[in-house]
Amino acid sequence: MFQAPRGTADLLPEEQKYRRYIESRAVALAQSYGYGRIDSPVFEDAGLFVRSVGEGTDIVEKEMYTFEDRGGDLVTLRPEGTAPVCRAYLEHGMHNLPQPVRMYYFCPVFRYERPQAGRFRQHHQFGVEVLGDPNPAVDAEVIELAWRLMHSLGLTDIRLFVNSIGDKESRPAYVQQLKSYYSERYENLCGDCRNRLDRNPLRLLDCKVLGCRAMGEEAPRSVDHLDPDSLDHWERLKSYLSAMQIPFEVDHRLVRGLDYYSRTVFEIQPEEAGAQSTICGGGRYDGLMEQLGGRPTPGIGFGSGLERLTLNLKRSGVEVPDLPAPSYLVANVGDAARLPALELASRIRQAGAGAILSSGTRALRGQMRQANALGIPYVVILGDDEIGRGEVVIRDMETSTQQTIPTAEFLQSLASDY
RNA sequence: GCGAGCGUAGCCAAGAGGCCUAAGGCGCCUGUCUGUGGCACAGGAGAUCACGGGUUCGAAUCCCGUCGCUCGCCCCA
Known part of the structure; x- marks a missing residue:
């Protein structure tokens, strides 16, 4: 028997309501902020991610699904959402559009990691990017959007952490200070941190080891x-967030694992924070476009993991509406009713309503049970008697009442309803 | 890449060397109710006890290996 590959999962029909709920809320919100949807390819030139995410990062070093296609091109399954959007901005000359350009996306993301709670090799992200505006008001807008999204979903026990890690001019000096600070305390560092000291000193800050x-x-x-x-950017961002009454906490240890971030970085975590708890993370990436060969273009955005959002919705007991079932199940009794039932179901659908045709191979009782189990509100019953008279029985499953009406009249009522 | 735990029907599981031709529950199918759901009752289908090897008169149960899943570290959504 085949199994879904490690770290992947089937999203079964009964689970779809969570995904659809998140999507509809996110789309509504993004549109209200003036964001347009973008869908980029699932795979890209491998170089795009090496160039943007950074050679030394874990993602590039050991987590990318990279392979040579039959034409000899080296391609990579998208390991994050920002670089492809930036590539599309450059490729389609979006600097000619009114700036900034606001876009949102839903996409699968692939990283070769050991799966665990809240982490998968293929997961799905909602994300937004604002390209072409360096103003901290845009940072505030993006953070506000993320914050409002969580609340719109019903996730209210959450915390917002923000930090500024400076730009590419000021950061080297800071990193140097950090290195010397930790070097003086080398003896007390955990093994991982000793390794990180050279490779990525910023990451020492968010080590989980107590010491x-x-x-x-x-x-x-x-x-x-x-x-x-x-500094001015940072101070203004904080005042904007305060003005919008978005409660944030400055976390000096918040850095992020991708090289392209500059200035603003932020994360949202649930109050009950576990290991893989970040449900939204992002930041500004003003140098990225140049890295990709474009003219200097500021940008900022975030990504949010749909699997983690779903996990938190369930954990906090948020009631997510069921996806609508078809309104009608066409039950039929006897061979003579088979064809008329099929035709009737087809007519109901053409009138714009939903209908399931029961195969009619079991007793009416069984067909009723099925309708009940599927949560279908009305059963249309068709047997020899009804066909003879050109009528149908419409049973309301909720009130357990039913009426017999001429088929034509029933279809007419549908047409006026839909 | 490293560490820990766990693999018994679609799902949740009892079992801890012979009483296992593997309990129970959910779900599914059928009937009680010859054309009417939810409840109840009765019946039915569904398991090479993850796989391979070993110990033993005898293994779901003990040992070894493999694979898979889960959780943690690293990293991240």
Whole structure:
């Protein structure tokens, strides 16, 4: 027997309501902020991600699904959502559109990792990007959108963390300070952090080991080493968030694992934070477009994992509406009713209503049971008697009442309803 | 890549060397109710006890290996 590959999952019909709920809320919100949907390919030139996400990152080093296609091109299954959107912006000359360009997306994301709670090799993200505006008001807008989305979904026990990690001019000096701070305390570092010291010093800050955490509290803070422009950006962002009454916490240890971030970074986590708990993460990436060969174009965005959102919806007991069942099940009794039942079901659908045709191979009782189990509100009953008289029985399953009416009249009522 | 736990019908599971031709529950099908659902009762289908090897007179049960799943670390949505 075949199984779904490790780290992948089937999203079965009974689970779809969560996905559809999240999608409809997210779309409504994104549209109200003026974002347009973009769908980019599932795979891209491998170089796109190496260039944008960064050589030294875990994603590029060991998590990408990269393969040579039959034509000899090296392609990669999308490991994150931002780079493809930036590529599309450049490829389609979107700098000619009114700036900034606001876009949102839903897409599958692939990373070769060991799966665990809230982590998959294929997962799905909702994300937004705003390209072409350096103003901190845009940072605030994106964060507000993320915050409102969580609330719109019914996730209210959440915390927003923000930080500024400076831009590419001011960061090297800060990183240097951080390195010397930790180097002086090398003896007390955990094994992982000793390795990280050279590779990615920023990551030392969010180590979970107790001793390292304590050191992180005392470590030099990026916000104390911002250049004047970045500092101004940071201060304005905070005042904008306050003005919008969005409760944020400055987390000096918040850095992020992708190289392209600059200045603003942020995350949203549920109150009861577990290991893989971040349900939304993003930040500004002003240098990215240049990295990809475009003219300097500022950008900011976030990604949010649909599987993690679903997990949290269930955990916090949010009531998600059921997807609508068809209004009618056409039950039929006896061979003579088979064809008329098929025709009737077809007519109901043409009139714009939903109908399931019962195969009629079992007793009426069984067909009624099926209608009940499927949550169908009305059963249309068709047997020899009804056909002889040109009538149908319409049974209301909720009230357990039924009426016999001429078929033509029934179809007419549908036409006026839909 | 590293560490831990777990694999018995579609799902949840009892069982801990012979009483297992594997309990029970959910779900599914049928009937009680010859053309009328939910409830109840009765019956039925559905399991190479993850796979391979070993120990033993005898293995779902003990040992070894393999595979798979889950959880944690790393990293991230």
